[in-house]
Amino acid sequence: MLNRKPAILALEDGSYYEGYSFGAEGEAYGEVVFTTSMTGYQEIITDPSFKGQIVTMTCPLIGNVGANREDVESDGPKAEGFVVKEISEIYSNWRAEKSFEDYLKEYGVVGICEVDTRDLTKKLRSVGTMRGVISTVDLDVDSLISKARSIPKMEGLNLVDEVTCKEPYEWELGTWKPGEGYTKPKNLRYSVVVLDFGVRYNILRNLVDVGIKPIVVPAKTPPEDILKLNPDGIFLSCGPGDPAAVTYAIETIRYLIATFKKPIFGICLGHQLTALAMGASTYKLKFGHRGANQPVKNKKTGRVEITAQNHGFAVDETTIPDDLEVTHYSLNDKTVEGLKHKTKPIFTVQYHPESSPGPHDSRYLFREFEKLISDYKGR
Numbered sequence: 001m002l003n004r005k006p007a008i009l010a011l012e013d014g015s016y017y018e019g020y021s022f023g024a025e026g027e028a029y030g031e032v033v034f035t036t037s038m039t040g041y042q043e044i045i046t047d048p049s050f051k052g053q054i055v056t057m058t059c060p061l062i063g064n065v066g067a068n069r070e071d072v073e074s075d076g077p078k079a080e081g082f083v084v085k086e087i088s089e090i091y092s093n094w095r096a097e098k099s100f101e102d103y104l105k106e107y108g109v110v111g112i113c114e115v116d117t118r119d120l121t122k123k124l125r126s127v128g129t130m131r132g133v134i135s136t137v138d139l140d141v142d143s144l145i146s147k148a149r150s151i152p153k154m155e156g157l158n159l160v161d162e163v164t165c166k167e168p169y170e171w172e173l174g175t176w177k178p179g180e181g182y183t184k185p186k187n188l189r190y191s192v193v194v195l196d197f198g199v200r201y202n203i204l205r206n207l208v209d210v211g212i213k214p215i216v217v218p219a220k221t222p223p224e225d226i227l228k229l230n231p232d233g234i235f236l237s238c239g240p241g242d243p244a245a246v247t248y249a250i251e252t253i254r255y256l257i258a259t260f261k262k263p264i265f266g267i268c269l270g271h272q273l274t275a276l277a278m279g280a281s282t283y284k285l286k287f288g289h290r291g292a293n294q295p296v297k298n299k300k301t302g303r304v305e306i307t308a309q310n311h312g313f314a315v316d317e318t319t320i321p322d323d324l325e326v327t328h329y330s331l332n333d334k335t336v337e338g339l340k341h342k343t344k345p346i347f348t349v350q351y352h353p354e355s356s357p358g359p360h361d362s363r364y365l366f367r368e369f370e371k372l373i374s375d376y377k378g379r
């Protein structure tokens with residue numbers, strides 16, 4: 001191991017882990033969560049849904065393929081801090097431009113390595129997610145534990161305002177293909193307004209792949225302005241924080257459900273906000289679902305999809321109104337993973353069919369959205 005400075009990760013329950021600094025030096029605060037994805041550390045750290053969170057990778061060796069400009073899900077890292085067992089001191093990949101460590105330094109992301117991430121994950125799994133601090137500058141455990149206890153709890157936090165785009169923009173690139181890179185298909189047949197609560201780029205790329213041009217708008221765009229764009233459909237994006245705290249988005253979606261006659265598709269936070277707009281409730285899961293190996297059952301087809309997930313809240317099935325039906329559920333804990341409106345062209349999923357990275361089992365949802373849009377076009 002290189003000559004590294006000491007670092008500490010302290011948790012609100014009073015426990016702490018000694019390790020070494022990697023990435024930027026300093027202090028990071030957030031809810032400590034774990035993800036079981038074996039690959040995709042760069043996509044994970046740039047996922048806007050990790051705003052306000054310190055991410056622990058359960059995969060024990062991180063950094064071995066370096067970092068590049070392409071494998072990002074937003075304009076830069078969004079997670080507050082990063083916890084790993086071993087950070088690879090060398091990297092090797094034909095697409096790598098720099099080490100993951102240099103990438104973190106460039107963006108000022110504080111990391112800690114040589115942590116027993118297996119032990120930490122077991123703790124988070126049994127106690128539940130906890131607030132924590134990583135520090136390379138304050139190595140006083142009592143001081144760090146009291147800092148961890150002073151971080152705001154995730155319940156009640158609206159973090160969408162911190163990650164949504166400032167101005168509307170149009171998106172043109174499809175998914176990455178070997179030998180081609182990100183493609184720029186011509187002749188996109190439909191336009192969809194994407195309400196940006198913290199969208200991941202691969203959602204936009206997948207919409208383009210099925211012939212849809214995304215017009216991404218800030219989360220606070222008034223619904224009247226969305227309708228003025230006369231889109232063929234509306235997409236409600238994923239995003240960080242507690243869905244129940246984003247009250248203006250719930251109002252916007254309620255208005256759109258009542259007024260917009262064409263298809264609406266929502267993913268993750270978009271799914272939760274749709275359920276809230278329809279009168280259901282959400283609640284916080286003990287340690288959430290994060291990883292690229294989450295089994296979900298499609299109730300209609302009986303088919304099991306292995307999905308990518310990243311969420312800490314879920315829709316309470318007992319509160320779902322009569323107008324909605326459950327279409328998918330988690331095989332790990334039976335929580336709601338998909339909803340469909342019984343009479344309107346509206347459907348949502350809790351998981352991530354854009355799976356970047358992850359299995360492509362659920363990509364059919366983008367094709368179903370396109371089909372629904374084509375069915376409703378001109379009505």
Ligand SMILES: NC(=O)CC[C@H](N)C(=O)O
Binds near residue numbers: 268
């Ligand atoms: N990926 C997401 O959209 C996450 C939604 C929400 N912030 C949750 O944690 O449940």
